[in-house]
Amino acid sequence: MILLGEIVINIIHLFFLIFMTLPGGEISKRELHFIWIVDCSGSMRDDGKIQALNYAIKEAIPHMQRESENNIQANLLISALRFSTGAQWIIAPTKVNEFKWTDIEAKGETDLGQAFLLLSEILRIPPMTERGLPPVLVLLSDGQPTDNFKDGLEKLLSEPWGRKAIRVSIAIGEDANMDILQRFIGDNERQPLLARNPESLTKYIKWVSTVVQTASARPKSQQKNYDGFISNVDIPKPPEMLSGSTDVW
Amino acid sequence: MISKTKQVNNTHEFHAGEPVHINGLNIVCNVEKGLGSGTQGKVYSLISPDNSPLVLKWYFPSMATTEQYDILKSLIQKGSPSNRFLWPLALVNASKKEGFGYVMSMKDSRFKSFSFWLSRKVDPSFKVLLTACFELVQSFHLLHSKGLCYQDLSLNNIYFDPENGEIRIGDTDNIVINGEDKGNVIGTPKFMAPEIIVGKALPNTQTDLYSLAIILFYILFLNHPLEGKIESSIKSLDLPSMSKLYGFEPLFIFDPNNDSNYPDPAYHANALIFWDIYPDFVKRIFVRAFTNGIKDPTHGRVRETEWQIALLALRDSIYYCRHCGSENFLVTDSSVFEKLKLPVELGGINHEINVPKQNSTVERVQNNSVCWNPKCKTMNTRILNIQIDDRSYIALNHDTKIFPHHIDPDRKYDFSSPVAEVSRHPTDPQVWGLRNLSKNTWKVGKANGDAIEVYSKQSFSLVPDTQIDFGSSKGIVCY
Ligand SMILES: Nc1ncnc2c1ncn2[C@@H]1O[C@H](COP(=O)(O)OP(=O)(O)OP(=O)(O)O)[C@@H](O)[C@H]1O
Ligand SMILES: [Mg+2]
Ligand SMILES: [Zn+2]
Numbered sequence: 099m100i101l102l103g104e105i106v107i108n109i110i111h112l113f114f115l116i117f118m119t120l121p122g123g124e125i126s127k128r129e130l131h132f133i134w135i136v137d138c139s140g141s142m143r144d145d146g147k148i149q150a151l152n153y154a155i156k157e158a159i160p161h162m163q164r165e166s167e168n169n170i171q172a173n174l175l176i177s178a179l180r181f182s183t184g185a186q187w188i189i190a191p192t193k194v195n196e197f198k199w200t201d202i203e204a205k206g207e208t209d210l211g212q213a214f215l216l217l218s219e220i221l222r223i224p225p226m227t228e229r230g231l232p233p234v235l236v237l238l239s240d241g242q243p244t245d246n247f248k249d250g251l252e253k254l255l256s257e258p259w260g261r262k263a264i265r266v267s268i269a270i271g272e273d274a275n276m277d278i279l280q281r282f283i284g285d286n287e288r289q290p291l292l293a294r295n296p297e298s299l300t301k302y303i304k305w306v307s308t309v310v311q312t313a314s315a316r317p318k319s320q321q322k323n324y325d326g327f328i329s330n331v332d333i334p335k336p337p338e339m340l341s342g343s344t345d346v347w
Numbered sequence: 348m349i350s351k352t353k354q355v356n357n358t359h360e361f362h363a364g365e366p367v368h369i370n371g372l373n374i375v376c377n378v379e380k381g382l383g384s385g386t387q388g389k390v391y392s393l394i395s396p397d398n399s400p401l402v403l404k405w406y407f408p409s410m411a412t413t414e415q416y417d418i419l420k421s422l423i424q425k426g427s428p429s430n431r432f433l434w435p436l437a438l439v440n441a442s443k444k445e446g447f448g449y450v451m452s453m454k455d456s457r458f459k460s461f462s463f464w465l466s467r468k469v470d471p472s473f474k475v476l477l478t479a480c481f482e483l484v485q486s487f488h489l490l491h492s493k494g495l496c497y498q499d500l501s502l503n504n505i506y507f508d509p510e511n512g513e514i515r516i517g518d519t520d521n522i523v524i525n526g527e528d529k530g531n532v533i534g535t536p537k538f539m540a541p542e543i544i545v546g547k548a549l550p551n552t553q554t555d556l557y558s559l560a561i562i563l564f565y566i567l568f569l570n571h572p573l574e575g576k577i578e579s580s581i582k583s584l585d586l587p588s589m590s591k592l593y594g595f596e597p598l599f600i601f602d603p604n605n606d607s608n609y610p611d612p613a614y615h616a617n618a619l620i621f622w623d624i625y626p627d628f629v630k631r632i633f634v635r636a637f638t639n640g641i642k643d644p645t646h647g648r649v650r651e652t653e654w655q656i657a658l659l660a661l662r663d664s665i666y667y668c669r670h671c672g673s674e675n676f677l678v679t680d681s682s683v684f685e686k687l688k689l690p691v692e693l694g695g696i697n698h699e700i701n702v703p704k705q706n707s708t709v710e711r712v713q714n715n716s717v718c719w720n721p722k723c724k725t726m727n728t729r730i731l732n733i734q735i736d737d738r739s740y741i742a743l744n745h746d747t748k749i750f751p752h753h754i755d756p757d758r759k760y761d762f763s764s765p766v767a768e769v770s771r772h773p774t775d776p777q778v779w780g781l782r783n784l785s786k787n788t789w790k791v792g793k794a795n796g797d798a799i800e801v802y803s804k805q806s807f808s809l810v811p812d813t814q815i816d817f818g819s820s821k822g823i824v825c826y
Binding site: 229 | 460462465470471472473476579582583615616620621624671672673674719720
């Protein structure tokens with residue numbers, strides 16, 4: 099039998115080497131900023147609203163992290179902005195799997211306009227990346243602005259990224275000014291979510307941190323009434339309103 | 348006023364332990380736990396009497412439409428096209444709950460979302476990826492040939508086993524009879540056919556074919572086929588810009604006649620790297636899928652049977668680089684092959700003499716035979732393979748198996764059990780052979796002219812120019 103080792107050399111070794119990694123790398127992703135805008139005015143102290151909010155956001159973090167795991171489109175960065183008397187950044191943009199929420203306290207006025215001004219300063223390039231997805235802005239408030247929110251909002255919407263952002267607002271309790279929360283959202287199709295109790299607050303916060311996140315990042319199945327020309331991003335419906343609960347704010 | 352949080356009695360949610368009567372299967376299960384929710388409903392794992400792994404999907408009240416109910420009823424009646432589909436098995440109604448749900452089999456945890464591959468959290472081989480792609484195409488072929496249409500094909504709904512490429516297809520509750528304007532989804536943005544995005548069509552089997560091509564490209568190139576320079580020039584990818592990129596002005600990144608959307612090396616390096624690795628026939632089929640396939644939705648799309656042939660030919664052409672072990676692809680262009688095969692003289696191998704350098708086709712083969720691994724780049728010139736009836740080639744590696752698909756024209760796509768495998772000589776590890784795993788006896792003509800018979804379980808030595816008569820086809824060992 100004539101058989102040269104040479105001839106079949108391509109099959110005789112490498113039992114230990116066949117698990118070579120394939121070339122290339124991770125698919126390239128876009129930056130997605132997710133920003134919490136939190137009302138910390140004195141009234142948030144009533145009825146444990148601020149505690150409920152702290153709880154709800156902490157509760158949502160693992161879900162947010164899991165959702166972003168399946169995300170082939172976005173590198174999710176989360177930050178938070180607080181407003182009461184004036185407005186301050188409390189959490190700088192942080193990767194979703196490193197994100198931690200520190201409980202916040204409530205006192206002071208409701209300077210929503212200040213918050214909008216602060217936001218408008220970062221919703222431009224730079225500090226935003228050249229390669230992003232529409233940011234997600236989530237406004238949580240229980241009351242009436244005490245400053246000139248109109249100028250702030252105008253400034254925010256004059257930034258292209260402010261305009262393109264997916265803006266969601268959650269009213270904490272019946273006293274919130276729904277009209278202002280609606281003006282923040284802008285379009286008439288979507289409405290502010292009214293959280294009447296801690297359960298629905300938890301539910302809405304989970305919804306914005308998972309479903310809305312993916313609306314910008316991982317496109318979801320779209321329903322037939324989809325219309326690509328009206329809004330920037332198609333957002334799935336919020337969770338059903340809870341029934342049968344009596345604990346209301 | 349906030350009092351203590353109390354258990355909310357939701358009328359459309361289940362809690363652990365709650366019994367679920369599944370009349371269609373004649374069993375009562377208990378809810379184990381919630382597995383997750385999507386846009387349509389929430390999914391729970393069930394504890395069933397015989398421990399069969401079942402899950403319950405319960406629709407959100409707004410999604411629990413009569414139309415959905417009818418779709419489910421007809422899917423259950425039709426039955427699953429294959430076990431690759433997580434198909435509805437039975438409808439579920441519960442007197443105290445709003446809406447309805449259905450049960451289906453549980454997806455085993457070995458199945459991972461393809462997003463794990465795109466994020467490189469799993470490390471499959473080309474063979475596994477091509478197996479998964481083939482299974483996808485085959486499954487959708489089966490579905491479409493039954494007159495059904497998936498409607499919402501995307502990477503979100505398909506899963507694979509990174510060890511062997513077996514797949515599962517989820518979210519089957521939107522499947523409808525093709526052409527019937529049923530169901531309430533139109534697709535997932537980056538996977539929707541352009542004609543749906545521009546509003547000219549609703550989902551149908553032709554649009555499924557487009558989504559399938561997108562998925563195959565994503566898996567094999569780790570890049571969207573329409574995301575090139577135009578995409579990277581968009582600062583904020585919002586819905587209007589997506590409609591333009593994927594719907595109104597779609598342009599393939601490797602369009603041979605228009606390079607204005609060519610991959611941007613800063614963001615689309617994967618596309619460039621993989622484009623260099625695959626043989627031409629693979630590039631050609633993708634070019635067709637995203638040029639004619641976009642221009643002419645009715646006749647221009649690559650059919651599933653064409654994908655099947657291309658994907659299997661590609662999988663059969665995998666060989667391991669002799670230096671680093673990376674999977675490379677053997678170029679199986681037959682005219683080129685003739686040139687390589689003819690001059691082989693046993694015992695007197697000399698690349699310089701046998702492969703005429705001036706021949707441009709052969710030159711290209713040599714280029715393609717350079718291992719893609721940047722740390723290796725070894726030239727692999729002689730790759731043992733078997734040519735079957737002049738129509739296909741299979742690279743012969745230490746782990747190669749040959750199936751009825753390869754040798755029996757009447758049993759195309761039959762991979763149920765192998766008919767042959769590469770085997771090592773029991774006493775001389777330098778000698779490799781092909782073992783007969785079939786019941787038939789092979790007639791083998793050795794290179795020196797001798798004729799022998801190889802019975803079931805026997806092997807013959809893999810020597811170039813050996814001819815094998817499998818009965819249903821003939822093979823020749825090439826080198
Ligand atoms: N058969 C199954 N076995 C195990 N898990 C499942 C099964 N079906 C669905 N799931 C899980 O349940 C979750 C929701 O399911 P699914 O995506 O089908 O819901 P959906 O409402 O149709 O969502 P969408 O259509 O928006 O993707 C998913 O995270 C999925 O992993
Ligand atoms: Mg679905
Ligand atoms: Zn190599």
